Amino acid sequence: MDRPSGTSYQRFPRVRIRELKDDYAKFELRDTDASMANALRRVMIAEVPTVAIDLVEIEVNSSVLNDEFIAHRLGLIPLTSAAAMQMRFSRDCDACDGDGSCEYCSVEFHLSVHATDSDQTLEVTSNDLRSMDPKVCPVDQARAYQHALGGTDPFGANASNENRGILIVKLRRGQELRLRAIARKGIGKDHAKWSPAATVTFMYEPDIRINEELMETLTVEERISLIESSPTKVFELDSANQVNLFSLVVVKNAEAYTYDDEVIKHAEAIGKPGLVEITAKEDSFVFTVETTGAITAYELIMNAITVLRQKLDAVRLQDDDGDLGELGAHLGGP
Known part of the structure; x- marks a missing residue:
């Protein structure tokens, strides 16, 4: 129904979860438009914070991979990030003057592996990383621990394969890798390693009618x-x-x-x-979300809604202060 010119129109979007697992969710977003649906999708991909390795100090590296290659692989290992929303960004941390090396904005990791077996190739994996904060560790470590306690395996795969961890490098006899790494809070907009989403898609809900x-x-x-x-x-x-x-x-x-x-x-x-009439419901969307494991699918959805609300509140406050001028008048109505 068309609304009278010059009047504001307020909507109250609704979310209904259809399917929910640790790393997968399917839900409906209703009573809104495509701009809001796409804003939520983009926030889930690029604005929800996680923790990832951001600084690597190599002490010993005699492997076949150079230091930069190993640092890059370490950065892409997903880390459990349930506490990321409460952490500080290193640039905003006043406890360490922004250098990103305190308990409020970073987590320290250590890795030390030395190959001594002459017959076997030693695989260095994420399981060899030792975290100084038990709340932040490689995702596969957390899943292996959960499985060992009798919990359900989110992947539903063979436990022995899951416990191998994410491969970092292979060492032969005499080769060694020893390093210190710092994990920090960040968002996918800054680097893909901080994105908690593997896939986020949405589609208009189709309305199919048969004559x-x-x-x-x-x-x-x-x-x-x-x-x-x-x-x-x-x-x-x-x-x-x-x-x-x-x-x-x-x-x-x-x-x-x-x-x-x-x-x-x-x-x-x-x-x-x-015979068949098919139209798209312009105010109803079906989302499919898969996470990297850094946070659960439910946390990803809820954190994205929180971040999006904060952004909209910031726009509204700027409009109240009169900083948006003519744009603010359009956004807020008369």
């Missing part, structure tokens, strides 16, 4: 061909409900539809335009 009168004029073969024209298997025959001894064509999985228009084109090709 039952036209459907009754189709033969069984035409109904089957209509179902097969959908490459993502959106429709199926419902043998439990029949009209004129023919099984009804029903929507099996509306969200499998990819807006390819193949079903609509097929309906037109068999002389039945209007």
Whole structure:
């Protein structure tokens, strides 16, 4: 419904969780528009803080990889970051004058491995990292510990394979790697190693309607061909409900539809335009979220909403102070 010109319009977005695991979530975002949905997606990818190794001091490295290569691999190891929201950014920390080396803004790691076996190649993995703060450690270490205590394995994979850790480098006899690393709080906008999201996607929720009168004029073969024209298997025959001894064509999985228009084109090709009508609900979105393991999917969603609210509050406060001028008038209404 169109709102009168010059009046403000306030919406109250709603979130409904459909599926939730440690590293996966599927949820609905309703009663809002695409700009808000995309803002939430971008915040989840680039604005939710995590902890990652940011400084590496190599003491001994006689491996085949140079220091920069190893430092880069260490930075990409996901670390448990449930406490990241409460940590300080190193640039804003007044306890250490911004050098990022105190308990409020950093976590120290140590690694010391020396290969002595002449017959075996020694794999140095994330399991060899020793954290000075038990709340922040490599994700695979935390999962192995949880599995050892009898908890569920988030990956549901073979435990022996999971416990190997993330490979950093391989050493032969006589080679050694010894280093000190500092992990700091950051966001994906600064570097991808701080992004907690492996995948964040959203789509408009499709509204699929079948013209039952036209459907009754189709033969069984035409109904089957209509179902097969959908490459993502959106429709199926419902043998439990029949009209004129023919099984009804029903929507099996509306969200499998990819807006390819193949079903609509097929309906037109068999002389039945209007048989299927598909539109996008412009105020309803379905999100799929996968995390790196640094934080759970639930924490990612909730932290993203918190960060987005803080950003909107900052805009509103600037508008209240009159700093936004004409733009603020458009954002806040009369």
